[in-house]
Amino acid sequence: MPSYQPKPEHKFTFGLWTVGNIGRDPFGEPVRHKLSPVEIVHLLAEVGAYGVNLHDNDLVPIDATVAERDRIVAEFKEALAATGLVVPMATTNLFSDPAFKDGAFSANDPRVRAYALQKTMHAIDLGAELGARVYVFWGGREGVETDAAKDPIAAIKRTREAMNFLCEYAIDQGYDLKFALEAKPNEPRGDMYNSTTGHILAFIESLDHPEMVGVNPEVAHEHMAGLNFLHGVAQAWETGKLFHIDLNDQAFGRYDQDFRFGAVNLKSAFFLVKFLEDVGYGGSRHFDAHAYRTEDYEGVRDFARGCMRTYLILKEKAAAWNQDAEIAALVKEINADDGAMAPYTGAYSRDKARALKAAAFDRVALGARGLAYERLDQLTIEVLLGVR
Ligand code: DIG
Ligand code: MN
Ligand code: MN
Numbered sequence: 001m002p003s004y005q006p007k008p009e010h011k012f013t014f015g016l017w018t019v020g021n022i023g024r025d026p027f028g029e030p031v032r033h034k035l036s037p038v039e040i041v042h043l044l045a046e047v048g049a050y051g052v053n054l055h056d057n058d059l060v061p062i063d064a065t066v067a068e069r070d071r072i073v074a075e076f077k078e079a080l081a082a083t084g085l086v087v088p089m090a091t092t093n094l095f096s097d098p099a100f101k102d103g104a105f106s107a108n109d110p111r112v113r114a115y116a117l118q119k120t121m122h123a124i125d126l127g128a129e130l131g132a133r134v135y136v137f138w139g140g141r142e143g144v145e146t147d148a149a150k151d152p153i154a155a156i157k158r159t160r161e162a163m164n165f166l167c168e169y170a171i172d173q174g175y176d177l178k179f180a181l182e183a184k185p186n187e188p189r190g191d192m193y194n195s196t197t198g199h200i201l202a203f204i205e206s207l208d209h210p211e212m213v214g215v216n217p218e219v220a221h222e223h224m225a226g227l228n229f230l231h232g233v234a235q236a237w238e239t240g241k242l243f244h245i246d247l248n249d250q251a252f253g254r255y256d257q258d259f260r261f262g263a264v265n266l267k268s269a270f271f272l273v274k275f276l277e278d279v280g281y282g283g284s285r286h287f288d289a290h291a292y293r294t295e296d297y298e299g300v301r302d303f304a305r306g307c308m309r310t311y312l313i314l315k316e317k318a319a320a321w322n323q324d325a326e327i328a329a330l331v332k333e334i335n336a337d338d339g340a341m342a343p344y345t346g347a348y349s350r351d352k353a354r355a356l357k358a359a360a361f362d363r364v365a366l367g368a369r370g371l372a373y374e375r376l377d378q379l380t381i382e383v384l385l386g387v388r
Contacts, residue, residue: 002312005310006312008050010308011088011120012287012308014304015052015054015286016053017290018290022035040082041079041083041085043300045085051284052085053087053088054091054130055091056122062093088133088134089136090134094119094120094139099112102328103155104142105158106143106154106159117162121166123289124173124177128175130316134177135180142273144190145189155193155331160203167207167212178214179213180214180216180243181194181204181215182246183197183215183218184218184224185224197232198209201215213241217233219248219250219261219269220257226253228268230271230272246287247285248261251264260307260312266314274314277318285307324383326379333372
């Protein structure tokens with residue numbers, strides 16, 4: 001029986017805030033005592049994670065002195081050295097402090113916008129110092145409860161100005177960093193800007209340095225918008241912009257549940273894992289999720305192990321799907337091409353257009369053909385259920 005033991009080459013990572021989540025929610029107080037960043041590093045090492053990610057203030061309190069900051073970072077580095085964990089990604093908390101209650105980069109108050117830039121530059125310095133190669137931006141407060149409060153064009157322009165400034169800062173500092181923007185449609189703001197991965201892919205093209213900016217799609221956030229997560233990830237990948245990914249799970253039409261990976265939509269998790277493995281995605285498999293509020297720290301370990309085990313089990317199911325002869329035959333049949341349409345494909349030409357306009361098609365026959373997707377999907381379900 002395979003062990004499904006996580007290994008460094010699987011690149012499974014967790015944020016300090018994930019297994020460090022103490023179970024506070026809008027309707028209840030914490031249920032778990034707070035772990036220190038060093039304790040979290042050791043917990044992640046124990047369950048077999050490859051890396052640990054962080055917001056600046058997950059590690060360094062917002063009011064820490066420079067000396068305190070340096071001590072905390074030194075202790076954290078010792079824990080990393082002792083466990084072998086790495087820090088592939090870092091990010092800024094621009095959503096917890098009341099100063100950001102109206103957003104950070106898009107805030108109406110120019111002092112807040114300037115403070116957000118200052119805080120992010122210090123956080124980028126911290127991430128670079130810890131060896132991060134990807135820097136995530138999640139605009140947790142970039143939004144409105146009423147559109148009376150903010151001009152959406154102003155919000156876009158302010159965010160673009162901030163991203164251009166910070167790209168230049170990273171270049172000026174000589175940091176080998178890629179920026180990954182993370183979308184979410186709402187929560188904690190009533191409505192958030194850059195609400196889906198698609199919005200962000202368009203936004204990136206308007207930046208001064210689009211080549212260093214990509215996306216960090218999160219399962220729960222696209223599901224909150226009622227979207228097919230794989231399609232957003234595929235579009236990001238196809239344009240070379242899948243710089244990072246936040247794996248978790250989420251029932252459609254709910255608040256951001258950040259469930260254990262595969263805990264709700266096993267079939268969509270399967271197609272996602274199959275895609276990432278088929279295309280050879282080489283980035284972190286980052287679980288931006290947390291244990292149920294019902295759990296103690298043994299349950300938190302179960303949560304973390306479950307994220308990684310489910311990924312590895314689905315990776316094995318994806319290989320089985322790819323190797324299944326009946327599935328392969330159906331996929332071949334579905335994509336059959338006798339070359340008859342070749343004269344009409346590819347780049348436009350006037351002759352091609354003329355010939356195609358004159359071509360005869362049997363529309364009724366085109367519509368009558370059965371496509372056997374029921375058979376193919378049933379076979380997929382049976383691979384997932386372990387009977388193939
Ligand atoms: C929430 O999904 C966000 C924050 O946790 C963090 O800024 C980002 C990093 O993955 N995800
Ligand atoms: Mn989330
Ligand atoms: Mn996330």
